[in-house]
Amino acid sequence: MAQISVKNVKKMFGDFxxxxxxxxxxxxxxxxxxxxxxxxxxxxxxxxxxxLELPTSGEIYLDGEEISQRPPSERDIAFVFQMxxxxxxxxxxxxxxxxxxxxxxxxxxxxxxxEEVAGxxxxxxxxxxxxxxxxxxxxxRVALGRAIVREPxxxxxxxxxxxxxxEFREHMAEELRALHDRMGATTVYVTHDQLEAMQMGDKIVVxxxxxxxxxxxxxxxxxxxxxxxxxxxxxxxxxxxxxxQGKVAPGTEAVRLNGHDEAVxxxxxxxxxxxxxGVRPEHVFLSDTSGYRAKVLAAEYLGTTQIVTLQSPNGExxxxxxxxxxxxxxxTVGLEFRSQTVTLFDKSSGKALRSALNDEVIGNG
Amino acid sequence: xxxxxxxxxxxxxxxxxxVDDISMTIPDGAFVVLxxxxxxxxxxxxxxxxxLExxxxxxxxxxxxxxxxxxxxxxxxxxxxxxYSLYPHMTVRENLSFPLRSPILRTPExxxxxxxxxxxxxxQIPHKMDNKATELSGxxxxxxxxxRALVRDPQIxxxxxxxxxxxxxxxxxxxxxxxxxxxxLGSTLLYVTHDQVEAMTMxxxxGVLENGRLVQYGTPRDIYENPGSVYVASRLGLPRINILxxxxxxxxxxxxxxGLRPENIIEGEGSDxxxxxxxxxxxxxxxxxxxxxxxxVTLIDVHHGYxxxxxxxxxxxxxxxxxxxxxxxx
Numbered sequence: 001m002a003q004i005s006v007k008n009v010k011k012m013f014g015d016f017x018x019x020x021x022x023x024x025x026x027x028x029x030x031x032x033x034x035x036x037x038x039x040x041x042x043x044x045x046x047x048x049x050x051x052l053e054l055p056t057s058g059e060i061y062l063d064g065e066e067i068s069q070r071p072p073s074e075r076d077i078a079f080v081f082q083m084x085x086x087x088x089x090x091x092x093x094x095x096x097x098x099x100x101x102x103x104x105x106x107x108x109x110x111x112x113x114x115e116e117v118a119g120x121x122x123x124x125x126x127x128x129x130x131x132x133x134x135x136x137x138x139x140x141r142v143a144l145g146r147a148i149v150r151e152p153x154x155x156x157x158x159x160x161x162x163x164x165x166x167e168f169r170e171h172m173a174e175e176l177r178a179l180h181d182r183m184g185a186t187t188v189y190v191t192h193d194q195l196e197a198m199q200m201g202d203k204i205v206v207x208x209x210x211x212x213x214x215x216x217x218x219x220x221x222x223x224x225x226x227x228x229x230x231x232x233x234x235x236x237x238x239x240x241x242x243x244x245q246g247k248v249a250p251g252t253e254a255v256r257l258n259g260h261d262e263a264v265x266x267x268x269x270x271x272x273x274x275x276x277x278g279v280r281p282e283h284v285f286l287s288d289t290s291g292y293r294a295k296v297l298a299a300e301y302l303g304t305t306q307i308v309t310l311q312s313p314n315g316e317x318x319x320x321x322x323x324x325x326x327x328x329x330x331x332t333v334g335l336e337f338r339s340q341t342v343t344l345f346d347k348s349s350g351k352a353l354r355s356a357l358n359d360e361v362i363g364n365g
Numbered sequence: 366x367x368x369x370x371x372x373x374x375x376x377x378x379x380x381x382x383x384v385d386d387i388s389m390t391i392p393d394g395a396f397v398v399l400x401x402x403x404x405x406x407x408x409x410x411x412x413x414x415x416x417l418e419x420x421x422x423x424x425x426x427x428x429x430x431x432x433x434x435x436x437x438x439x440x441x442x443x444x445x446x447x448x449y450s451l452y453p454h455m456t457v458r459e460n461l462s463f464p465l466r467s468p469i470l471r472t473p474e475x476x477x478x479x480x481x482x483x484x485x486x487x488x489q490i491p492h493k494m495d496n497k498a499t500e501l502s503g504x505x506x507x508x509x510x511x512x513r514a515l516v517r518d519p520q521i522x523x524x525x526x527x528x529x530x531x532x533x534x535x536x537x538x539x540x541x542x543x544x545x546x547x548x549x550l551g552s553t554l555l556y557v558t559h560d561q562v563e564a565m566t567m568x569x570x571x572g573v574l575e576n577g578r579l580v581q582y583g584t585p586r587d588i589y590e591n592p593g594s595v596y597v598a599s600r601l602g603l604p605r606i607n608i609l610x611x612x613x614x615x616x617x618x619x620x621x622x623x624g625l626r627p628e629n630i631i632e633g634e635g636s637d638x639x640x641x642x643x644x645x646x647x648x649x650x651x652x653x654x655x656x657x658x659x660x661x662v663t664l665i666d667v668h669h670g671y672x673x674x675x676x677x678x679x680x681x682x683x684x685x686x687x688x689x690x691x692x693x694x695x
Contacts, residue, residue: 174653181642193533198646219667222647235647237537282648298541300566303589303602304628304664307566309541320648323586 002063002153002186003028004049009058009068011044018044020210021058026154026203029184031177033201035191037233040207042190043158049188050156051075062153078147082159086131086142092118093127096145103150117149120182140172144179154186161196173200194234198222206230216361222280224358225343228350231278237307240284242277242314243347255344258313260292263339265357274347277314281307283338284319286327290334299327310335366553367428367520368393369414374423376409383409385577386423391521391570394551396544398564400600401574407557410574411523414555415442427520438469443514447526449506451498457509458494461485464517484512487546504535508542515546522547522554528563540566561601565589573597595691598624604651604662611686613657620686620694627664628682635680643671654679 004026011019019041026032034042047053049060051072060068067075086095093114100110118124121141126134131142140160147155160176161169177200180187191197197204198218206213206221206229214226225231231239246255249270254261257277264277286308294312301323308319308327312335319335327333344353352358369391376384384406391397399407412418414425416437425432432440443464451460461481465472472480485491488508493501501509507527514522528536528543544567547554558564564571565585573581573588573596581588581597592598598606607625611618614636638654638661645667652671654661656679663679665671686694 177642195646199644199651217645218647219645219650222645236533238534280648298545300541300544301585302562302565304626 003061004154004186004188005061006045006049007059007061009045009048009055009060011041011048011053012056017210019048019055022212024205024212024215026186026188029186030202031180031200032186032188033191033197033204034188034207035194035197035201035204035233036207037192041210042192042205042207045207046156046158046188046190049154050077050079052079076153078150078152078155080143080147080155080157080160082162086139086146088132091128091130092123092134092142092145095131095142096127096149099146099150113149114145117145120148120179121145137168137172144176148183148185152185154188157187157189159191160189162191162193169196176200195236198234206233208233214362220361223341224352224361225278226352226358226362228276228278228345228347228352231343231345231352235280237281237318237320239278239280239343240317241345242279242312242317244275244277244314245273246275247272248275248344248353257292260290262292262337262342264342264344265340265355267344268354268356268359271344271346271353275353276345276347278343278345278352279317279337280341281318281320283341284317284321285336285338286319286321286325287334287336290336292335293332294335296327296329296331296333298329366393366551369428369521369553369555370426371410371414372424372426374410374413374425375421376413376418377421382577384413387577387579388423389572389579389582391553391555393553396547396554396556396567396569397572398556398558398568398570399572399574400558400561400564402559404576405574406577407559407574408525409577411444411525411555411557414440414521415444415523416440417444438467441520443517443519443522445511445514445522445524445527447529449510449527449530451506451509451513453497453499456495456497457485457490457501460498460509461512461516464513470517480516480518484515487515487549488512488542504531504539507531507539511543511546515550520553522552524554524556526558526560527556529558529560536563543567561603565601573600591693592624592685593693595622595624595687598685598687602626604664606685607661607663608687609656609659609661613659614681618686620688622687622689622691623681624685624687625661625663625681627662629684630661630663631680631682632663632665633678635678637676638679640671640673640675640677642673 007023008021010021034045036042044053048055051070055068059066096114097110100113118127123141126138161172173196201218204218204221205215208229214221214230222234244257248267250268252267254263294310296308297311298309300307304323305320306323308321310317352362371387371389374384374387399410401407413420420433427440458481462477465477485494490508493505528539540563568585571585571588572579575596581593589601595608609623611621611623638656641653641655644651650665650667652663652665688694
């Protein structure tokens with residue numbers, strides 16, 4: 001098992017910067033997510049850790065050893081791709097045995113090891129079946145088995161569930177996470193699906209345009225986003241952004257939104273001009289007494305909760321409220337915000353202003 | 366716009382029964398969603414109504430008229446498919462005008478231009494009217510293909526997973542937009558999806574399909590709160606309803622299987638359950654529990670700590686009960 005440390009790693013393809021000076025550390029045994037939209041550099045980062053790409057500059061440490069220029073075969077890392085490629089002419093057992101046999105492991109040891117892995121994955125009963133007739137889930141388990149059987153120091157996974165349909169993906173995500181909990185192997189996982197990242201990850205790196213926007217635990221990133229990009233990318237529906245003009249200073253405890261004072265966590269830095277009031281949909285409440293009014297545009301029923309789309313003086317926003325509350329499109333309602341959860345952003349830089357809420361997370365960069 | 370009535374319709378392909386004796390009424394002005402997994406018969410039902418497939422048995426009536434022998438064009442329905450197919454060499458305006466130029470409709474030019482502009486306003490794409498179809502983003506293309514259906518003013522709109530190829534954010538926006546357009550125009554719309562969020566948020570009525578049969582038909586709230594079977598209960602709700610042996614909780618119970626949604630689980634009293642893992646999704650935290658060897662998923666307060674291995678107590682509250690076959694017991 002392994003700790004992986006990425007230091008100032010940069011990757012250029014010709015003139016194009018795929019990854020800009022990035023640093024982060026993946027602790028031993030962590031399930032670590034690289035999250036971002038397509039083209040953000042997450043897959044390139046993963047491929048550099050695995051040795052499929054060489055960094056233009058910077059270092060990568062595996063258990064303290066610098067490995068950034070070594071070939072993949074000398075890194076002891078297993079890679080699981082989105083499209084799991086199995087040998088179609090071999091049965092399940094042979095597919096899983098293959099990496100061990102090519103390493104020259106004795107037959108008896110291979111057999112024992114394969115049986116053990118099959119037990120972990122729950123595929124003992126299909127070991128002698130051809131891979132041709134297997135379901136998508138079983139094929140995926142076999143592909144995982146082939147990666148696990150080598151007992152590598154770490155696993156790299158590039159959107160391994162991307163090709164599956166939604167219902168099955170959720171099931172496999174749970175299974176993969178449970179497998180990780182049993183084995184405790186360091187895993188680096190690339191995805192563009194924020195829910196998958198939140199659901200499975202111990203830590204998340206959010207990337208955009210070749211840059212790391214934020215690095216932290218799922219709840220930290222959700223509650224205390226460092227940038228507007230992160231606030232928007234994580235969460236569904238995403239954070240509401242209410243733009244306003246204002247001036248804030250260290251110690252400010254409230255801002256004026258369309259003539260109404262709205263409390264915010266005590267600010268630790270100042271800003272002036274185009275600011276943004278950021279509040280998550282579940283922290284917006286309908287209130288008869290509030291003077292901050294908005295018009296209901298739509299209500300979407302979700303069983304336990306409903307999502308209400310509103311037109312406020314500062315733009316459109318969404319509230320996630322109890323499904324039992326009645327709201328009708330067209331009516332005007334008052335809004336309240338759970339003040340201790342609000343994040344203010346500087347619109348031009350897109351960065352969150354430091355406050356009592358997020359100082360611990362973003363204060364040290 | 367019109368009411369559409371299906372009476373005992375069936376369709377087989379070889380020895381596979383795709384649609385099995387479905388009867389339902391799609392009221393005038395309703396937004397009906399057919400919900401079910403792949404292979405449940407959703408798309409075939411849609412194609413039977415449009416005339417792209419021929420009925421084996423039963424009848425389809427649109428505005429009171431039996432359309433069984435009519436061609437798709439004669440039925441006056443508009444379809445929107447998952448893969449938007451626009452004419453790439455035409456501008457948005459030409460793409461939108463095209464259906465109205467059909468020899469059957471023979472629409473006057475000034476009428477075409479009025480309609481196309483009106484639809485462009487509704488879809489919020491008037492500034493893109495002179496762009497080539499290939500110069501649009503995925504979301505804009507799908508809006509144009511919906512627009513091409515809207516200009517026609519047909520008896521019914523038939524939509525087959527029109528949002529499923531779009532990314533999550535755009536899908537959420539178009540959900541609200543489509544619902545608004547349908548409500549504004551008062552159109553009758555039949556929409557096929559396997560996405561429960563689309564079904565719950567847009568539908569006035571949901572029809573749940575299982576192996577070609579219509580197993581329940583009602584409002585989203587009715588289907589969520591009063592499912593007739595384990596199958597239907599499992600279609601709606603995230604995280605999915607927990608189906609467990611009732612005896613796990615002891616005492617009296619109305620049936621051998623108990624169905625628990627997160628809001629039906631009270632924490633702090635009842636049976637012991639061991640925490641496997643807390644999943645932080647941001648706005649909610651899912652707690653995975655082991656209850657006597659059975660997995661249970663529930664929701665907990667976002668910022669509360671539940672370390673793995675901790676034992677908590679849970680009990681049912683307003684639970685649903687089902688018999689051994691999965692049918693609801695009241």
